[in-house]
Amino acid sequence: MSMQTMQRRGGGYLERPAPSGLADVVEVILDKGIVIDAYVRVSLVGIELLTIDARIVIASVDTYLRFAEATNRLDMYAEGGESLPDFIGDLQEKGAAKKSAGVVSGAKKAITGGGDDDDSGDRRPARKSASRRRQSDDA
């Protein structure tokens, strides 16, 4: 298998940072890979699985206050600012993209090969999505 080289393009708007540092490495492998049952694994001092408790953060009053604070720190109505409709006019969504639970669920319909998230063995017939939507408003 031939891996592509890390830096393919120089400038441009798409950022291509090379992972560096411990935090990046941990972020890449955290909770990933085939997991072997804990009771058959050997626990050695200093060797441990890196796992996290990925509980959903319950929205609390504190969380909302953070949002409010971030919002109200902005000076959106400053004198002489851009006119509001101009400011957001070009940002309005054109396509009627529907809301989806996980962010990937909508996009998955357009994936090639009808792959789904089932890697447990039995292959369900690939649902061919008739409409491969391409709704980027490339300007």
Next chain:
Amino acid sequence: MMPDLHAGQFYYVYAVIATDGIPRASPTGVGDAPLEFVQLGPFSAVVSVVGPEGGGSLRADLAAYTETLDWLSARTTVIPVAFGTVLDDAGAVLEYVLEPRVEQYGELLARLEGSAQYHLRGIYVRDRILTELVLSDANLSSLHRRTRDLPQDQPHPELVKLGEGVSAALDEQRARDSDRILSAIAPHVTDLRDRLSGDLDQVFNVAMLVPAGQLDAIESTLEEIAEAEHERLRLQLTGPFPAYDFVGAD
């Protein structure tokens, strides 16, 4: 089968690969021990001997693990085993790593062959997106006007309401932006998984399984989007990585 280990020695397990993909030369793994291969027919587990005292520091072990996986990935198709997996001996590797998943490994290797994992992250320009949300919603705008001069750290009911509203609006905006951007690259990827997220500024954080020939198309599609929307969001593409996100439970 491997020769028996000495007492107090164990196998650190890195990955499963096809037996006919076992590389000739091998680097060292955790604790500088040479890589070994426990075979079961067409599949082999990549392991190295580790003593009772473990490898080195966590930092050194992490580096050795990821370097080993990267090294293997550059040479053959790799199914990563979770960092920190240590088993008693070759018998345990056969019994708990290879035998229970023989059928799964064949399919996985076929699916991963020639592909690599990339991570794509979308990050909002915070002030811009918040402004967008508040200005495009009459209710949020009026809440903002009414609360902007209140002390911002007190749980005034209207402040909480504003935060709640902004948070909900941001969720919807996220869903729309994610769907639009990810749909644009979806034709070029084999699979897509959510990665850990939760940052206020984050649009999405996904792992993509990318066939070797598709990277250029993905990069140019993303470049177009990143350029068109750079005032409101940034796109970050990293990789290639071994397919860590596409071998375990979703």
